[in-house]
Amino acid sequence: MARPIVAIVGRPNVGKSTLFNKIAGKRISIVEDLPGVTRDRIYAEGEWQNKYFTMIDTGGIEPKSNDVIMSQMRRQAEMAIETGDVILFLVDGLEGITTTDREVAEMLRKTKKEVVLVVNKIDTPKTPDTVYEFYELGLGTPIVISAGQALGLGDLLDEVVKHFPEDKDVDYNEDVIKIAVIGKPNVGKSSLINKILGEERVIVSDIAGTTRDAIDTYFTHGEDEYVLIDTAGMRKRKRINENIERYSVVRTLTAIERADVCVIVIDAVEGITEQDTKIAGYAHDNGKAAIIAINKWDLIEKETNTYLKFEEDIKRVLSFMNYAPIVFISAETGKRVEKLLELVKVVSNNHSMRISTGTLNDIIGEAVLMNQPPSDKGRRLRLYYSTQVGIKPPKFVIFINDEELMHFSYARYLENQIRQSFGFEGTPIQFEFREKGEKGD
Numbered sequence: 001m002a003r004p005i006v007a008i009v010g011r012p013n014v015g016k017s018t019l020f021n022k023i024a025g026k027r028i029s030i031v032e033d034l035p036g037v038t039r040d041r042i043y044a045e046g047e048w049q050n051k052y053f054t055m056i057d058t059g060g061i062e063p064k065s066n067d068v069i070m071s072q073m074r075r076q077a078e079m080a081i082e083t084g085d086v087i088l089f090l091v092d093g094l095e096g097i098t099t100t101d102r103e104v105a106e107m108l109r110k111t112k113k114e115v116v117l118v119v120n121k122i123d124t125p126k127t128p129d130t131v132y133e134f135y136e137l138g139l140g141t142p143i144v145i146s147a148g149q150a151l152g153l154g155d156l157l158d159e160v161v162k163h164f165p166e167d168k169d170v171d172y173n174e175d176v177i178k179i180a181v182i183g184k185p186n187v188g189k190s191s192l193i194n195k196i197l198g199e200e201r202v203i204v205s206d207i208a209g210t211t212r213d214a215i216d217t218y219f220t221h222g223e224d225e226y227v228l229i230d231t232a233g234m235r236k237r238k239r240i241n242e243n244i245e246r247y248s249v250v251r252t253l254t255a256i257e258r259a260d261v262c263v264i265v266i267d268a269v270e271g272i273t274e275q276d277t278k279i280a281g282y283a284h285d286n287g288k289a290a291i292i293a294i295n296k297w298d299l300i301e302k303e304t305n306t307y308l309k310f311e312e313d314i315k316r317v318l319s320f321m322n323y324a325p326i327v328f329i330s331a332e333t334g335k336r337v338e339k340l341l342e343l344v345k346v347v348s349n350n351h352s353m354r355i356s357t358g359t360l361n362d363i364i365g366e367a368v369l370m371n372q373p374p375s376d377k378g379r380r381l382r383l384y385y386s387t388q389v390g391i392k393p394p395k396f397v398i399f400i401n402d403e404e405l406m407h408f409s410y411a412r413y414l415e416n417q418i419r420q421s422f423g424f425e426g427t428p429i430q431f432e433f434r435e436k437g438e439k440g441d
Contacts, residue, residue: 003257004164006046007056007084009108011100014092015120019147020044020057023157048157051164054253056084081107086114086163088156089139093119096130097137105137114163117142118156123149176218176225177348180259182252182283184275187267188295191331193217193228196341221341229255256282260392261289261348261426263340268296268310268328272317280318287393289351289427290324291343298330323419325426347426352391355422360386364398367417374407381405384436393428399436406433 008016024044046055081087089108091101108115117139119131123146134142143159145152181189197219217228256262262283266276283290292314300306311326318324325343329336364386373381382401389397398414400406415429 003045003254004051004053004085005056005083005254006053006086006088006160007058007081008088008090009058009081009104010090011098011104014090015147016090017057019088019090019118019120019145019153020055022147022150022153023055048161051161053160053164081111081113084113085165086116086160087111088116088118088160090118090120091134091142093122093128093131093134093144097133101134101137105139109138115139116156116159116163119144120147122146123151173225176227177344178227178229178258178260179344180229180255180262180283180288181265182256182262182279183265184267184273184279187265187270188331189265192263192265192293192295192329192337195331195334195337196228224345226344229259252279253282256286256288259288260351261291261344263291263293263344264324265293265295266314268294268300271310272314277317280321280324284321284428287428287430289347289393290321291340291347291426292318292324292326293340294326294328295331297328298333298335321428323424323426323428343426350424351393351427353394353422353424353427354391355388355394355418357387360388360396360418363418363421364414367414371410371413374405374410376405379405381410389432390430393430394424395430395432397432397434399434401435403433403435 008020010016023046044055044057046053087108089104091097117134117137119134119142122128122131122144127144131142131144143152143156145156147153181193183189197217219226219228264276264280264283266272280290280292294310294314297307307328310328314326315322325347327336327340327343329340331337364383368383373383375381379402384399384401386396386398389395396418411431411433415431418424418429
C-alpha cells in the first residue's frame with residue numbers, strides 16, 4: 001500500500017521545518033530564524049494512530065518574488081502541492097494574516113486538494129485575536145499549534161489523517177508480482193518496459209525525465225501475473241534544475257514501497273554512480289527483493305572478462321545488497337530481457353519463502369557446532385531458539401541469552417549459513433535478537 005503524501009507549505013519563516021521535524025520525530029530539516037533556509041524539499045516518514053504517510057518539507061512560497069532562489073523555492077512548493085494528497089498550509093499566528101498568505105491561499109483553493117490551515121507560534125492557552133483573521137482565507141477552521149513547543153500537534157494530526165484517501169493503492173490479487181523499475185533518468189527504464197510488454201505503452205524519449213509519473217501496467221507471462229510500475233528517474237541533487245525531477249523522487253519512493261521486486265536499472269556506458277547506490281539503498285532499506293539490470297550492454301566494447309570486471313565493480317559498490325542477482329541486458333535489442341523476467345519470478349518467490357521452525361533450528365544448530373558463538377569475559381553467547389516471523393522480506397527472531405554478545409560478524413555468519421541452505425537469492429533477510437532468561441546463562 002502506497003503511503004499518502006502530506007506536503008507542508010507556506011511563506012518563509014512560519015515554522016514549516018520545525019513542524020516537519022516534530023512530526024518526523026527527529027531533526028531533519030535545518031531550522032534557523034532566517035527566511036529561505038529550507039531551499040529544497042525534504043522527505044521523511046510520519047506515523048499517527050497506525051497510519052503511515054510521507055511528509056514533504058518545502059521552501060517558503062513568495063508568489064511575486066523575482067529573486068532567483070525564491071522563484072526556485074516557489075516552483076518546488078508548487079510541485080509538492082501537486083504531489084501531495086493533503087496540504088498543510090502553515091501561517092504565523094503572531095504576525096497575523098499577510099498579503100502573501102492570501103495569495104498562497106488562492107493558489108491552494110484552485111488545486112481542489114485537501115488543505116488543512118495551520119496557525120503556528122501560539123504558545124499560550126489563550127487564542128490571540130489574530131487567529132480569527134485567518135478565516136478570511138476561505139480554507140475552513142484553522143488548527144492552532146505551537147510547533148516549537150509541540151502544542152496542538154495531536155489535534156493537527158487527527159485532522160490530517162481524516163483526509164487520507166481510502167483508495168490510495170490498487171488492490172491486486174496476492175499472486176500478482178509487482179515490479180518497480182527504478183533508476184536515474186535516461187537509463188532506459190521505459191524502453192525496458194516496452195520490450196517486456198512488446199508494445200509502445202510508455203512514451204520513450206532521449207530526453208531525461210519524460211516519464212513524469214508512476215504508471216501501472218498489468219500483464220501476464222506464461223501462467224504468471226505481473227504489474228509493472230514505471231517511475232520517473234532520480235538524479236543527483238546538484239544536477240536537478242527542473243522542479244519536475246524533484247517531484248519525481250517522491251513518486252519513485254512511493255513505487256518502491258508498493259513493489260514486491262525492484263529492478264534497479266544502471267547505465268552500462270556511464271557505469272555505476274553514487275546516485276545508483278542511493279537508489280539501490282532505498283530498495284534495500286524498504287526490504288524489497290531486488291535485481292540489478294545493467295542496461296545498454298550492447299553498446300559496450302567487449303574484451304576478455306569485461307562483464308566479470310563490471311560485475312566485480314557492482315558487487316564492491318553495492319556490497320550492502322550482495323544478495324541481488326546481476327543481469328546484463330539491452331532494452332533496445334531485447335538481449336536477456338527474458339532472463340530478467342525469469343529472475344523476477346525467482347526473487348519474488350524467495351521474498352515470500354517460509355522455513356519451518358524445525359528446519360530453521362536444525363540449520364542454526366549446525367552453524368553453532370561449526371563455529372562457536374563469541375564470548376566476552378567468561379560469558380559466552382547462547383542461542384536458544386529460532387523462528388521465522390515474517391515474509392517480504394523474510395524475518396527471523398533468534399532468542400539468545402545476551403544481546404551484547406551478539407557481534408555483527410556472527411550475525412552475518414548466521415545469515416550466510418541460512419542463505420547457503422535455502423538460497424534467498426534476490427531478497428534481504430532481517431534478524432531480530434531477543435534476550436531470554438538471565439544474562440550470562
